[in-house]
Amino acid sequence: MVTRVVIYGVGPIGQLITRVALDRGYDVVGAIDIDPQKVGKDLGEVIGMGKTLGIKVEGDADKVLKDSKPDIVLHSTGSFFDRVYPQVMKAVKAGADVISTCETLSWPWYRYPDLAELVDNYAKNHGVTILGAGVNPGFVFDALPAVLSVTLTRLDKITVTRSLDASKRRYSFQKKIGLGMTLSQFNEALSRGEITAHVGFAESILLLANIIGLKLDRVEEGQEALIAEKRYETQYFKMEPGQIKGVIGHGSGFIGGKEVIRVELRACAGCEDFEEVRLEGEPLITWRSTGTAGDPATAAVIINLAPRVLSARPGLITLKDLINYSYAVLALK
Numbered sequence: 001m002v003t004r005v006v007i008y009g010v011g012p013i014g015q016l017i018t019r020v021a022l023d024r025g026y027d028v029v030g031a032i033d034i035d036p037q038k039v040g041k042d043l044g045e046v047i048g049m050g051k052t053l054g055i056k057v058e059g060d061a062d063k064v065l066k067d068s069k070p071d072i073v074l075h076s077t078g079s080f081f082d083r084v085y086p087q088v089m090k091a092v093k094a095g096a097d098v099i100s101t102c103e104t105l106s107w108p109w110y111r112y113p114d115l116a117e118l119v120d121n122y123a124k125n126h127g128v129t130i131l132g133a134g135v136n137p138g139f140v141f142d143a144l145p146a147v148l149s150v151t152l153t154r155l156d157k158i159t160v161t162r163s164l165d166a167s168k169r170r171y172s173f174q175k176k177i178g179l180g181m182t183l184s185q186f187n188e189a190l191s192r193g194e195i196t197a198h199v200g201f202a203e204s205i206l207l208l209a210n211i212i213g214l215k216l217d218r219v220e221e222g223q224e225a226l227i228a229e230k231r232y233e234t235q236y237f238k239m240e241p242g243q244i245k246g247v248i249g250h251g252s253g254f255i256g257g258k259e260v261i262r263v264e265l266r267a268c269a270g271c272e273d274f275e276e277v278r279l280e281g282e283p284l285i286t287w288r289s290t291g292t293a294g295d296p297a298t299a300a301v302i303i304n305l306a307p308r309v310l311s312a313r314p315g316l317i318t319l320k321d322l323i324n325y326s327y328a329v330l331a332l333k
């Protein structure tokens, strides 16, 4: 039987998810978005396929979900679960499983423990599964180092560094890291929540720790602006020297006052594309890539996990429920 999919959020990420879903033979039966530029248009037109799909993007989520009866909803409208959970609840009420790119849903017990419990119970009562996933949280800072750690006989510390050239990323990414702002505009916009920069350092750290069986005492996170030393220009923003060219963000997990997990993201115009995972212990391992293509990779992760979510237990689950690394439990010194 072909899986029936509703796309909830047809922004750049929802558009990529739609394309991969169609390529993989999923039956895309509905699309929901509130952007007036998209509502009423054919989904094929919105995602730039050059042909219609016979599915209108609609703003009334309850109606779309009731009429289209999806098996699974692929959700990508926002980063903060306390803001997007009513959308997730609508999908649950309609009896559909949900995978969302909402970063804070990847480990919702960190920021929203009460909400996580409420939504978990609601999903269980409706017999459906909810997962927050993506490329980060969802791969680079958590699943990837968890997999790599299995070859160490003793693990002392995990450090993951991700560097990416923001000029290759979508408009909404470039905007949320403050490209072209002055430092005071950046700090004010970040403190008012008008821009978020990267969301999910703590969630990735807790996900990683839980996958490999570590009990952290404390998690910290923060981010600072990177200032342009020369003129930069992307498809969407111009940066003069002294303006913001990107961010450097970080998170740390501690056991007994010792930093045992460190993740760092450097995202700026002109930054090199790479990821490096350094595993200190026995033996010492350094793994380096030429960079994961964040946006298509997010869509791939969502679609590749869909079959696992469709057959998973009901409730709010995490990647820890889907990737069995129990053999990777390691004692930190």
Ligand SMILES: NC(=O)c1ccc[n+]([C@@H]2O[C@H](COP(=O)([O-])OP(=O)(O)OC[C@H]3O[C@@H](n4cnc5c(N)ncnc54)[C@H](OP(=O)(O)O)[C@@H]3O)[C@@H](O)[C@H]2O)c1
Pocket (backbone or CB within 6 Å): 008, 009, 010, 011, 012, 013, 014, 032, 033, 034, 035, 036, 076, 077, 078, 079, 080, 087, 101, 102, 103, 133, 134, 135, 136, 137, 138, 170, 172, 173, 294, 295, 298
């Ligand atoms: N976990 C990961 O690795 C990962 C990776 C990539 C992206 N993300 C996250 O995924 C989300 C989507 O990314 P994006 O770049 O596509 O974001 P975006 O450009 O903001 O697009 C989101 C779309 O959803 C629509 N929307 C907002 N609220 C809605 C609602 N209540 N009902 C229906 N539609 C709604 C937006 O409409 P308006 O524009 O009118 O608001 C927009 O069309 C972001 O929060 C991003 O941070 C996570």
